[in-house]
Amino acid sequence: MYEIKKWAVSNINSGTPLLTKEMFYNKVPKEEGAVVELMDEKKHYVATALVGKQNKGIGWVISNKQNQVFDYAFILGKVRAAVDKREMLFKSEETTAFRVFNGISDGIGGLTIDWYDGFALFSWYSEGLFLHSDTIYSAFEKVISYKGIYAKRRFGENGQFVDDDNFVKGEIAPEPLIIKESNINFATYLNDGAMTGIFLDQRDVRRYIMEELSAGKRVLNTFSYTGAFSVAAAMGGAIHTTSVDVANRSRAKTAEQFEVNNLNPQDHTIMVEDVFHYFKYATRKELEFDLVILDPPSFAKTKKVTFSATKDYGTLLEQAINITAVNGYVVASTNHSGITMSDFNKTIKNSFAKQGRKYHVETTFEQPVDFASIKGYPESAYLKVVILKVLS
Template identity: 35%
Template sequence: MNTIQLKRGHERAYMNGQLNIDREDLSDDTFLKDGEIVKLEDTYGRLIGIAMISFEQKAQGWVLTRDEQEAIDDAFIGRRIREALEKRAPLYNQEDTTAFRLFNEIGDGIGGFTVDNYDNHLLITFYSRGIYKIRDLIIKTLMVELKPDSITEQTRFSNQGKMETINRRIMGNVEFPITVKESGMIYSVHLDEGPMTRLFLDQRETCKTLMHNPFNAKSFLNLFSYSGTFSIAAREGGMMTTSVDLAKRSRELITENFNANNMSLEGQSIYIMEAFEFLKYAERNRQRFDAILIDPPSFSRFGKKVFKVERDFPKLIGEALKVLKPGGHLILSQNLESFTLNQFKRQIDKTLTNAGYSYTLVDVKGLPKDYPTVKGYKNGKYLKVVTVQINK
């Protein structure tokens, strides 16, 4: 087993429990091999832990154990997967929800891959070629423990500096899309058509809130609506919905989900427009909404324009305020890993205060329970959903 050392002065965070290995913390990384098991030490030769090298966007590897005597072998990997599945066993007893996460990277003890269940159809996502080396063991364990109807793998590897996503069917003859249940609603999902499945499992709690409609809202604007899951939940909560997305296919996906739930599209609006353009259009046409949900991508391009969520979210909030009814609610969602909840709350406060608005913080949500995180990887708590009511 090879040994890698941390630079002097970089060991404190690891001594305090950090699990993700950052390249700039290493004294020398030129000889590292993706997927290799190594000893991680400080400059004095003191053991930090046993780690797996995993070249990802978020890390160079993960500390898997602090015990030098614990072998990182097939038994270790299988044990971690089985422990995660045992924790999720109660989820299979839910009658109203058939889609949830089964393994959440380092939150379940091994970084670099996730496993999602869509009504016994599994999607395994690999984030590095290193972790992909143990794919056969992962698949075998899942097949023995769960006996799934199908397994699809998705690889997200860097290729000449760009992220390349490839989906492959491993087993099963299912024809996608299929439908799953979430909190009693029915959604279409597709596991073979790219990085997104049409349903964001991590937003389950936000959908529940919309279904219950504690705001007593009558009208709802869903920006960056994608397949319209938030709109379906809001309609279930009694709101008239307006869904906005730049992708032309969104109209088809939203319509499909409305039909799956036997919901009429009469009175519901779908706009294939860029979000800023729609907000200007809505202001000109005096459209106003009781609740506005903004869930943008972390990064996107539109023509020559580049959207970066950490920089441009305040602009979105500012434009949304112009079409929000007095006393209305903003539901603001952000999933950039490097942007903390406290940073997001400060950004919202600064934006609203500078615009001359007072507000009430109504609700703060993060990841659901099937997305466990650990203190040793702070960026694991990537999802932040903050709801504010703008005071009249």
């Protein structure tokens, strides 16, 4: 057993699942993949954990039962429960891509499994957990019939992606693999680096943009990646979309997303440009948009600009507000786990005040049901999206 500090006992008993070195006295568990038991200062059992170093800590609590083993039966139960919770998503005819297993929220920290129209994509966030991968694959296969399995190992230095080939077993997915979300087609790639072409956790936001915000609108999509928000807006009746991203490949990737929905990308604007520079350009040209989508990464660096969501989101939002028409909308989004919704609302309030403009919160979004967070681990509620109507 490993002895943990009094405050750590309190945290774990309150539902905190993440282990950090600071929780322990002198002896810290280091054997990757080992199952260890934790005790308090009186040598009383507290919890059972799996050791697996990753960028957030050194392991996760897996059970509050003494002598719990991390074996096939345990894993099978967790996977089966996760799949059962997503029964309606598996039955959906309009959406064929979603999250099947969401890490510690489904009982095993350091692992997510996403479903892409019959293909399963495993993302491993610690080498310790990956040592159990054969057992986890076997349990998954027992519960779900699939076409093929892909995996991305993300436990390199600072959580970096470490794979060249992501294929594991079964069928090889077509390239692109066309999935559906709210009856919109999206081209995805399971074996093309760290990303697939779409962020599945923004599903509810894209649907809202399509159904409620886009008809007849001029839309600006910043940090547009492969243009998923732009396509949702176009499918919802936007008269024109402008997609801006600094990555060179974003132009072809965004055009492809329009094309797989039988939309002509030439009817829209796709720009490879630093978003910060684009805002200056748009202000200088007195451009105005009815809907501005602001979904930056938590941290971004270009040749001349470094962006940190915790420090710079407010400034970025001010620039977005400046080119939004009266009665237009701003979709303000951040996936930074360290920013609370309260903090985010304060940033929004201050940004509008600095621009001398008024707003109304139309609605808010967090993660969809398949990305559920847990109360004991606030960082798991990472996605904050606020839909803002600009009143003046």
